[in-house]
Amino acid sequence: MESPVSTRKRPPTRSPIEMQQDILMAANKNETLKKQRVVQQDIKSMLTKTSYPTEPSPPTVRELFYSEGITEQDDNFEDLLHFPEAIKDIDKSLLADTVSTIASKVADSFRQAPVQNLLRNMISEIVNDSLEKFVSPLKEEVNCLKIELARVTNCLNNKIQMRTDELEQYSRKNCIRINGIEEQNKEDVEKKSLDVLQIVCPNVVSSDIENCHRVGKPERGPRQIILRFNSYKSKRKIFSDMKQHKNLPENVYINEDLTKYRSYIYSLTRKAYKSKSISQCWTRDGKVFVRLNPVSEDELGKVKRILTPLDIPGYAPSEEEIIKYCGESMTPAPE
Numbered sequence: 001m002e003s004p005v006s007t008r009k010r011p012p013t014r015s016p017i018e019m020q021q022d023i024l025m026a027a028n029k030n031e032t033l034k035k036q037r038v039v040q041q042d043i044k045s046m047l048t049k050t051s052y053p054t055e056p057s058p059p060t061v062r063e064l065f066y067s068e069g070i071t072e073q074d075d076n077f078e079d080l081l082h083f084p085e086a087i088k089d090i091d092k093s094l095l096a097d098t099v100s101t102i103a104s105k106v107a108d109s110f111r112q113a114p115v116q117n118l119l120r121n122m123i124s125e126i127v128n129d130s131l132e133k134f135v136s137p138l139k140e141e142v143n144c145l146k147i148e149l150a151r152v153t154n155c156l157n158n159k160i161q162m163r164t165d166e167l168e169q170y171s172r173k174n175c176i177r178i179n180g181i182e183e184q185n186k187e188d189v190e191k192k193s194l195d196v197l198q199i200v201c202p203n204v205v206s207s208d209i210e211n212c213h214r215v216g217k218p219e220r221g222p223r224q225i226i227l228r229f230n231s232y233k234s235k236r237k238i239f240s241d242m243k244q245h246k247n248l249p250e251n252v253y254i255n256e257d258l259t260k261y262r263s264y265i266y267s268l269t270r271k272a273y274k275s276k277s278i279s280q281c282w283t284r285d286g287k288v289f290v291r292l293n294p295v296s297e298d299e300l301g302k303v304k305r306i307l308t309p310l311d312i313p314g315y316a317p318s319e320e321e322i323i324k325y326c327g328e329s330m331t332p333a334p335e
Contacts, residue, residue, distance in 0.1 A: 175257035277314025
């Protein structure tokens with residue numbers, strides 16, 4: 001026997017949008033039913049003075065379809081069951097696109113000049129602070145080393161200068177200088193020098209003199225005459241006899257041939273003598289000596305050798321001289 005042919009009409013095929021609308025309508029309807037049931041339960045609870053029942057779990061998609069009259073016999077039933085998963089996939093895609101757009105806009109904002117300048121300044125400040133903390137102690141150490149190096153260098157330079165000055169003065173040990181002898185054209189310098197020397201030392205002769213000439217530039221007066229004797233003994237005899245014969249012509253002076261530095265020291269001691277800061281000053285073998293003014297009986301006739309301007313009583317040295325000559329650097333070189 002043949003089964004009867006079903007005369008039930010198939011529902012027309014519906015679009016996903018229409019199905020989504022149906023689902024939303026069903027959900028709204030179900031929500032309304034839920035609220036009604038909750039209100040009824042509240043009223044019942046109040047009447048019976050019992051606790052509220054546990055809220056029922058939300059209906060499944062299948063239950064929602066049943067409430068709308070959709071059953072497994074419908075052609076689109078399976079598609080409708082998987083529709084929520086499709087919506088989730090769409091939501092994930094939209095979320096990914098949104099995150100990508102936001103990230104792109106943030107990256108673009110960081111590429112803008114104001115933001116770059118701000119970041120550059122912040123990084124620069126951080127780096128500078130770190131470097132300052134690291135470099136500051138090093139700067140202090142370098143400054144201390146520079147000061148120590150300058151002190152040691154000054155000390156060594158002064159020792160070298162003193163030693164060089166000693167050697168130069170030693171090379172002049174047989175020489176004297178005569179100041180104040182009138183200068184003329186085509187003059188006999190040796191004869192003029194002998195005439196002056198024989199006033200204080202009658203025994204000196206021409207053979208005692210190795211060389212004789214004028215030095216310097218003619219400026220306000222006659223140039224000095226420098227004489228080199230054949231021996232140190234002849235030179236010392238001149239100064240020994242000068243103590244007994246002090247009748248030199250006016251404005252004529254006989255001195256040892258000193259280096260430039262020792263001439264400067266001797267000129268300062270003469271100024272100190274004129275200002276009565278010392279009682280006497282002289283040179284011997286290139287060394288400068290002074291006799292101090294007696295402050296007490298113990299210092300009566302006390303003699304002091306002058307090495308630097310700082311050693312001269314009553315002399316006010318300049319700041320440069322203080323820096324240059326202070327300290328152990330001015331220890332006299334060994335003789």
